[in-house]
Amino acid sequence: MARAPINNGGYRKKRPFTKVITMLRRKIAPQPPGKGDRLDKFPWRRVSLLLLLASSVGFLLPAQALGTSLLVFLLLAILFEFATANIRKFSPDDKDLLFLTLLLVALLSVTKVSLIVFPFIGQALPEIPPSAYVYGIGIAAGAMLVRIILNSETALVFSVVASPFAGWLLDNSFFFSVYFFIGSVVGAHSVVFCEDRSILLKAGAKVGLVNVLTILCQNLIGQKWIFPEVGFDLLFGFLGGEVAAVVVLGTLPLVEWVFGYTTNIKLLEMANLNHPLLKRMILEAPGTYHHSVIVSTMAETAARSVNANPLLARVSAYYHDIGKINKPLYFVENQGSQENKHDKLAPSMSSLILISHVKEGLELARAYKLGKKISSIIQQHHGTSLISFFYQKAKDQEDPEMAQVDDRAYRYHGPKPQTKEAGLVLLADAVEAASRTLLQPTSARLQGLVQRIINNIFTDGQLDECELTLKDLHQIAKSFNTILAGIHHQRVEYPVPAAKESHGKKKNNGDSHKQPPKSGRDRPPEDKKSGEEDLKRLGM
DSSP, X not given: OOEEEOTTSOEEEOOHHHHHHHHHHHHHSOOOOOTTOOSOSXXXXXXXXXXXXXXXXXXXXXXXXXXXXXXXXXXXXXXXXXXXXXXXXXXXXXXXXXXXXXXXXXXXXXXXXXXXXHHHHHHHOTTSOHHHHGGGOXXXXXXXXXXXXXXXXXXXXXXXXXXXXXHHHTTTOHHHHHHHHHHHHHHHHHTTTOOSHHHHHHHXXXXXXXHHHHHHHHHHHHTOOOHHHHHHXXXXXXXXXXXXXXXXXXXXXXXXXXXXXXXXXXHHHHTOTTXXXXXXXXXXXXXXXXXXXXXXXXXXXXXXXXXXXXXXXXXXXXXXXXXXGSSGGGSGGGTTTSOOGGGGSOHHHXXXXXXXXXXXXXXXXXXXXXXXXXXXXXXXXXXXXXXXXXXXXXXXXXXXXXXXXXXXXXXXXXXXXXXXXXXXXXXXXXXXXXXXXXXXXXXXXXXXXXXXXXXXXXXXXXXXXXXXXXXXXXXXXXXXXXXXHHHTOOOOOOOOOHHHHHTTOOOOGGGTTOOOOSOOSSSOOXXXXXXXXXXXXXXX
């Protein structure tokens, strides 16, 4: 029977429910195309999702559902094609499209049901005008969810789609289209780098205040100042922002679980140093763990200076070398005083062992469900860089009569870093490892080392596919210098007591008449008995 690994190292049987969820996740999140797969096939999945969305919206809108569906499909297809071609970060895959489709259908369905329910609530509470309830619909929750899970560009495109459809449901109201669009944009902007659930409530308050201002503008344009009605409109407009925040709070864990997304809130949970994988690293590869902690500090500090995601940089740096857990003694930071195992291996075998830690790290990331973002950085944190030590060793042992050494056998398989965070982890990893080779790590030597390592990585082309610029590299070097100067700072050399200096020295015949002073201000009187008692307290 199939067994699945669990965190404590044991095994448990897969239940039927778990098998069903696993199968659904594979359908929702299909594997990316592999080598040799055709990429020029007609995108049937995307077209089918757009058709599903168009038919759903056509069903929600009354009358002429067929014409409505065709119009919606035409709008979505053109908008999707334009955004894919012209917006750089808008590149949703099939899983993202399914998520966006279901989210939009859910929002419009809730809006449609609300319009049916509001009259009954108005009969129960006749003091509140029925029109005020409409301002409390939390359409902004959709854009906030998309921004937290995907990115700002996709959230903007989603707002452009969702707001007109919501206004269409509300008797073709242009004002409500603008009202929902403004709230959606403000909500998406307010949850950038959302690292705490309280930020969602603050974002809801911002959306509520913007809703209030938008309603006031409407009343100024229409010169409508009936106080009780306007007061209720403003109240429900503010509550609409908080309703959106509460909806995001409730649905975000469900979306993370079903679709397998890794949000900043999920990253905070993985940043806990009591995570089973990090605890394994502490016990089995302590040198790698210490190296990863320093790299995480460097990557996080640099990420703040180049407007990257500092939380993602820090957490991914914690896990970037987890593949070393399986063979810790083959990596120098874990060897200590033991012999180097690579001394008895051929350079080609040593390079294979070093390269394999990336693949083994990906397997551990899948086993412990670290998510796509962390797994991608684990795969990219060396790029296609050359293992120069063993490559040079192989060149030195090269036989002129045999084939020349191919540097491709001594390069990591990549891919190169695709994001700023992956590039930062690559740079921090290389700089931190090289800084340990300095015998006297003065400030000038550290600055020269950082600049040389970054230049070598840049000229090797490892940063060609990420978004780091030359200005960013300058800021990254400054951040690295600050962190390394704090780690390798010098301490004041404590003076050795005079008694320890004179103890064990042979007396010089020429100076035999000189005796050490028996007492003085700089030398406290020694008490042999008290010294022995101090050693006993220390357990010596």
